[in-house]
Amino acid sequence: MPVMAPAISLNTLLHTNIHMSGGVIGKERDGGTASSRGLTGRPPLEKVRGKGRSMYDDANTVKKTFDQEFLSEYLRQAQWAEMIELKKAINEISRRKGGQIAILDIGIGNARIPKHLSGIKEIWDMVGSYDGIDNAENCIGISNVVVSEMGLGDKVSVKQMDAANLGQVRKKYDLVIVTWFTAGNFYPDDFPFEGYGKGSERYDLGRNAKFEKVFGLAYKHLNPGGEIIIGSAYIDNESTRKRQEDFYRKCGMTVITGPEDSFTATVERFWSQRFTEERMKKYLYFVPSENISFIALDTYEFAMMVRIRK
Numbered sequence: 001m002p003v004m005a006p007a008i009s010l011n012t013l014l015h016t017n018i019h020m021s022g023g024v025i026g027k028e029r030d031g032g033t034a035s036s037r038g039l040t041g042r043p044p045l046e047k048v049r050g051k052g053r054s055m056y057d058d059a060n061t062v063k064k065t066f067d068q069e070f071l072s073e074y075l076r077q078a079q080w081a082e083m084i085e086l087k088k089a090i091n092e093i094s095r096r097k098g099g100q101i102a103i104l105d106i107g108i109g110n111a112r113i114p115k116h117l118s119g120i121k122e123i124w125d126m127v128g129s130y131d132g133i134d135n136a137e138n139c140i141g142i143s144n145v146v147v148s149e150m151g152l153g154d155k156v157s158v159k160q161m162d163a164a165n166l167g168q169v170r171k172k173y174d175l176v177i178v179t180w181f182t183a184g185n186f187y188p189d190d191f192p193f194e195g196y197g198k199g200s201e202r203y204d205l206g207r208n209a210k211f212e213k214v215f216g217l218a219y220k221h222l223n224p225g226g227e228i229i230i231g232s233a234y235i236d237n238e239s240t241r242k243r244q245e246d247f248y249r250k251c252g253m254t255v256i257t258g259p260e261d262s263f264t265a266t267v268e269r270f271w272s273q274r275f276t277e278e279r280m281k282k283y284l285y286f287v288p289s290e291n292i293s294f295i296a297l298d299t300y301e302f303a304m305m306v307r308i309r310k
C-alpha cells in the first residue's frame with residue numbers, strides 16, 4: 001500500500017474539513033463547496049448526520065477528539081496507559097517471533113500510534129511494517145501528512161478502508177491493534193439513530209454483528225502466535241457513561257442515550273460502546289477463552305486493554 005504524500009500541512013488539516021479522491025487532497029475553506037453549504041456557511045445538518053459518512057468525517061469531531069488540549073484528563077491518560085502496555089506487548093511479540101513484526105492498525109485516526117512508537121528506536125526497530133486503515137477520508141489525509149512529515153514511509157502505509165472489509169486484505173499480521181476506544185465504534189448497521197431514545201425501547205447489544213465481524217476478520221489475519229490488542233475499551237459503569245456523555249456534549253453533540261444503554265450515541269451519529277469482560281468474551285466467541293486476557297488501565301474502572309492471542 002503506497003503512501004501518497006499530500007502537499008498540505010498537518011495544522012491546516014486539523015483545522016479544516018478535507019476531501020480526498022484519487023490521491024489528491026482538495027481543501028475547502030468553509031467546510032464544504034458553495035453548493036453543499038447551507039445559508040449559515042456550515043454544512044447542512046443532514047450532511048453532517050448523513051448515513052454514508054463515517055463518524056470521523058465530521059471535521060468538528062476530528063478537530064476536538066484529536067486535540068490533546070481539548071481531551072478530558074481521563075481520555076488523555078487512557079492514551080498514556082495503553083501506550084505503555086502496547087510497547088510491552090510489541091516487545092513480547094517480537095521476542096516470541098524472534099524478529100521484526102508486521103502490524104495492522106485498524107482505525108489509525110491521526111497516526112498517533114506510529115508517530116509515538118517511531119520516536120522510540122528500541123521499539124520501532126522491532127516493527128518491520130505498519131499498515132493503517134481508516135474509513136474516514138479526514139483521518140487518511142491527516143495520517144498521510146504525519147507519515148510524510150515524519151519520514152515514516154519506509155514502514156508505514158495508510159489506506160482508506162472500512163474495517164468490515166478487512167477480508168479484502170491479503171497480508172497476514174503478527175499484531176493487529178485497535179486503539180483508544182475504536183473497538184467501541186463498530187456499531188451495528190441497523191442502529192436506528194433517527195428517533196432513538198424517544199420511546200422506551202432500547203437497542204439490544206447482547207450481540208453486535210459489526211464488532212463480531214471486524215474481530216472475526218482480524219483474527220483470521222493473524223499469523224500463528226499473533227495477537228489482536230484492543231488498546232483501550234470503556235468499562236461499562238455509571239461513572240464512565242457520564243464521563244463519555246460529558247465529553248461528547250463538550251464537543252457540541254446531542255446525546256440520545258441514557259443510563260439503560262451500554263453505549264453512548266449522539267444525534268450527529270457518533271456511537272461508542274462500553275464493555276464488560278463477559279460481553280467481550282461473548283462477542284469473541286471464536287477465540288478460546290484462555291487466549292483472552294484483560295489489563296486494567298487505571299484504578300477507577302474507566303478503561304481496560306484486551307489482548308487476544310491466536
Ligand SMILES: C[S@@+](CC[C@H](N)C(=O)[O-])C[C@H]1O[C@@H](n2cnc3c(N)ncnc32)[C@H](O)[C@@H]1O
Pocket residue numbers: 054055056057106107108109110111112113133134135136139161162163164178179180181182185186
Ligand atoms: C477514537 S479514534 C482512535 C484513533 C487512533 N486509533 C488512536 O488511537 O488515536 C477512532 C478511529 O477509528 C476510525 N474508525 C471508526 N470506525 C471505523 C471502521 N468501521 N473502519 C475503519 N475505521 C474506523 C475512525 O475514523 C477514527 O479514526
